[in-house]
Amino acid sequence: MGRYSALSLLRGAFNGQSHWRPAWRHPDPKPAYDVVIIGGGGHGLATAYYLATRHGIRNVAVLEKGYIGGGNTGRNTTIVRSNYRQEPLSRMYETSLKLWQTLSDELNYNVMFSPRGALFLGHSDADMIRLAEKGDAMRNQGIDAELLSVDQLRKIEPLLDFSRDARFPIEGGMIQWRGGTARHDAVAWGFARGADAAGVNIIQRCEVTGIVREGNRAVAVETTRGRIAAGTIAICVAGHSGHVAAMAGLKLPVESQTLQAMVTEGVKPMVQTVVMSQSLHCYINQSDKGGIVFGGDPDNWPSYAQRGQPMTLEGAVAQGLALMPSLSRLRMLRCWAGVTDMSFDGAPIIGPTPVDGLWLNGGWCYGGFKATPGSGWLFADSLAHGRPHEIVEPFSLHRFERGAPVDENGVGPMPNHR
Amino acid sequence: MLTIACPHCGPRAQAEFVYERTVDSVVPLDAEPAEAVAALFTRANPRGEDDEIWRHTHGCGGWLVMRRHRVTHAISAIRAIGPETLP
Incomplete structure (x- = not known):
């Protein structure tokens, strides 16, 4: 190899890139x-x-x-x-x-590991208490965690809806900076x-x-x-x-259930971290290519079909748009589903x-x-x-x-x- | 989305229903401990047909037993729940 x-x-570059070989064999x-x-x-x-x-x-x-x-x-x-x-x-x-x-x-x-920060948002006092407890538990185990105020959050993710009449008002967050994404x-x-x-x-x-x-x-x-x-x-x-x-x-x-995800067209950098929420079940991050990747709840009924139902997608998108309204202008390119082993x-x-x-x-x-x-x-x-x-x-x-x-x-x- | 024929209300959209659990996970009242643990914590989880308990939560509220294929999602039988439909 x-x-x-x-x-x-x-x-x-001098031999027309003719040196490339298959990365693995196909043995019988x-x-x-x-x-x-x-x-x-x-x-x-x-x-x-x-x-x-x-x-x-x-x-x-x-x-x-x-x-x-x-x-x-x-x-x-x-x-x-x-975390x-x-x-x-x-x-x-x-x-x-x-x-x-x-x-x-x-x-x-290159697995393109990108430790851009895994952020959990809190939407209430109860959320913030749970995030603080979780952060404490993590730090006691030698794992990095930082509790964030709304002002700190504004600097990290300015496109979140910080208004007081937001569907899910943001009270703060907790971030693990060493978390992120990989290809x-x-x-x-x-x-x-x-x-x-x-x-x-x-x-x-x-x-x-x-x-x-x-x-x-x-x-x-x-x-x-x-x-x-x-x-x-x-x-x-x-x-x-x-x-x-x-x-x-x-x-x-x-029990095997379906879990869906989806991605939008590529845009310039707008989501810096991986945005998650303590109260919702919605994951938002931006791929290196620029697409906004959404994930949400499992479909909550057993299936091996590798295809999900639109109700669940709609729920994830609704949550994502409530957190970051500017995403509403994006067009969804693809959605897909995997089969997950839900253990008890x-x-x-x-x-x-x-x-x-x-x-x-x-x-x-x-x-x-x-x-x-x-x-x-x-x-x-x-x-x-x-x-x-x-x-x-x-x-x-x-x-x-x-x-x-x-x-x-x-x-x-x-x-x-x- | 599936169309589920509620035994009481007729065909309705899946959005009105909630999946509860499989029939093989119902613990008989006189079960031995080992049997109860197996029923609570293991599933056949076949890549084929299985009997499932669903509830018409956002409709009549009734429970039903549905036989459904886990890959095609084809529903082959639906019965109202009752002593005769459970083990």
């Missing part, structure tokens, strides 16, 4: 691997990358039913942050954020290129149709390209964890399953993208050592029956009320 650099670009599947990872999204590719580069486990296959990064990795709103109250979540997302900070160098691939496709491609260079086989258009068990041990996967034996099988298919795990006879604490406490599920040799990384709700490098790092460590990494221990599959959920929002076992 040639290293990407300014020098190689310059050299390419071998009959057996040490580790088979189901799902070629960010999490699966990151897991393979860290397995190969940090743990010396290179006999690894990543099986993807479509093309890599074609699922939720390419369907999110690209937001990266680690959580509860320690298990803070530790995991902070592990991830620290990896984001050096990821472009690590992968020699989601580049994350999948960068990890794929790095994993491939380290010897991992990335096999696209290879759908897993069954998980073969011998006794209580998962030993192989049946795929559309034949049977592949595996020492360890790792499921990284968030959105589809339910029906993939069902192939091994498991029933998961997960809003936290992911990472660890072994009751089937020997079968590991699960899923249940990411709508918070999977920002966790991509951290999830891969921690999951690879867990697989390599055959035990859950200490940071992911609280996210075991069995936490519900033990009465130990990691419930950041305190909603209880109702994925559709989250």
